[in-house]
Amino acid sequence: MKKFFAILSARNKEFFRDKSALSWNFAFPVLLIFGFAFMFSDEGSKLxxxxxxxxxxxxxxxxxxxxxxxxxxxxxxxxxxxxxxxxxxxxxxxxxxxxxxxxxxxxxxxxxxxxxxxxxxxxxxxxxxxxxxxxxxDGRAVRYVDWVMPGILGMNMMFSCLFGVGYVIVRYRKNGVLKRFQATPLTAFEFLTAQVISRLLIVLLVTTLLFVGCNLFINFYVLGSYFNLLIIAMLGSTSMIAMSLLIASRSSSEELTGGLLNFASWPMMLLSGVWFSLEGAHPVVQKIAQIFPLTHILEAARAVMTDGAGLMEIKDNLLVLLVMTIIFLFLGSKLFNWGSERT
Missing domain, CATH: 3.40.190 (D-Maltodextrin-Binding Protein; domain 2)
Incomplete structure (x- = not known):
């Protein structure tokens, strides 16, 4: 029992001494509560x-x-x-x-x-x-499952991109793996690009299998081109992978990185229209939602699926995703830290 309590005490001290992670554990629930209260403050919904x-x-x-x-x-x-x-x-x-x-x-x-x-x-x-x-x-109705399906797949892509890359980078840095890479001719940009391509292939494979498999039983409402949906998935996944690399570019704390990844993923899941449309939300909420990659992924995907939109009609969403990807990759490569903070 002495060994158990020694480890228990050490882990508790480690957590409470990490001021950034401790602060985030208090701040994040408060932000969620006030965010929901602000989003759904209007009770006068139309029938x-x-x-x-x-x-x-x-x-x-x-x-x-x-x-x-x-x-x-x-x-x-x-x-x-x-x-x-x-x-x-x-x-x-x-x-x-x-x-x-x-x-x-x-x-x-x-x-x-x-x-x-x-x-x-x-x-x-x-x-x-x-x-x-x-x-x-007498057209076919767009069922809720048709509308929400891009949101579910987009949310799955988001978590896979953010947590599947961010934690790996932090673990590499914490275990000293990145310091060994630094001794090779490998540059930060090359390393990050390889991480992007690797995760992108995995995400696209999983998302495609999920879509095709579910479509066999549900028969989704799709008016537009499947090729356009693939382009949206590629750009959207790349932008969120690049965001994850930026978040994990310097930290060696898994707790802090987890908090930052939650800070990025939860607002996207709540404000990007995954489960419900933001048409009736407060205008400020609609404007805030435009800063998230997932918002543009879902807007473009639903425009293609339910409205039959072409690439020119969703070019603004695609351009935003491309610009986000370039900015995230550039900043991530500039801020990237190979070494561990431990001495």
Whole structure:
């Protein structure tokens, strides 16, 4: 028992003397609690979502609309979204992303005949505007599993990239392996690049097998190109691997590195739209989410899958991921420390 208590005491002292890791264990839960409180502070969520098609949104003023139309648009618990592209708006109805699409100018509306919410809002519309002409759609609904699947695979990629690389680098440094590498002609950039390629191949293989295997049973909703999805996965994985290398570029403390990796991964998992859409979140939250690679991975993947977007339509997301990768790799190679902090 003396040996047991000696080791127990030594490990406790080691933890409490690591001020950075100790502080993080207190700070991280507090940040999560306040983050959730801020994100979900708005309880006035809408029950239905209706699209309004207008060829030029800026030219049509609410004051010029008939009283019946204004009365309909003033109904409570309904969210109204303006669209200028009719084809994209109808696709939203097909996929059950909006419950109804209305064109007040031409007195027409589109409703998905398989949508239960669409039936309700259609009755509300006809009660105010009985002269509207009905247009039916019957497109396949985008199920929640179709929407959340990129988030789950993206989250799995994130944890594999961050923790599968960061801890390895720290362990190499702590055990003196990196000091041995330093004695060779190997440069920091070459070493980090090899780590990126190695983990990238593993992540792509695992993600592809998961997607193909699940798709055989679930039949995911995919309108766009599988090749585009592969490009998104490659760029996204590379950016998160490079982020992990930057985080682990100098530290020899596994506790501190674990805290930093959690600091990067948990906000991404909560704010990047893995489980739920950020459309109704606070605008500040939506802006903060744009600094995370996972946000751009999921935005691009869902645009390809549910909207059939091409590379040019998601070029902004791809460019952000590319820039992040270059910045992370450059800083990681500059800050990289070969040696161990132990003497």
């Amino acid at each position: 239905y979502k209706i699209g309004i098609y207008q060829q030029s949104i800026n030219e049509i003023k609410q004051a010029t609309r008939p009283p019946s139309e204004l009365a309909f648009k003033n109904l409570k618990h309904i969210s109204f979204v303006d669209y200028e592209n009719l084809e994209k708006a109808i696709l939203k109805v097909d996929q059950h992303k909006i419950d109804l699409l209305v064109d007040f100018e031409h007195k027409k509306y589109w409703v998905n005949q398989t949508s239960s919410k669409g039936y309700i809002v259609e009755q509300l519309l006809l009660a105010q505007l009985p002269d509207m002409t009905r247009q039916e759609t």
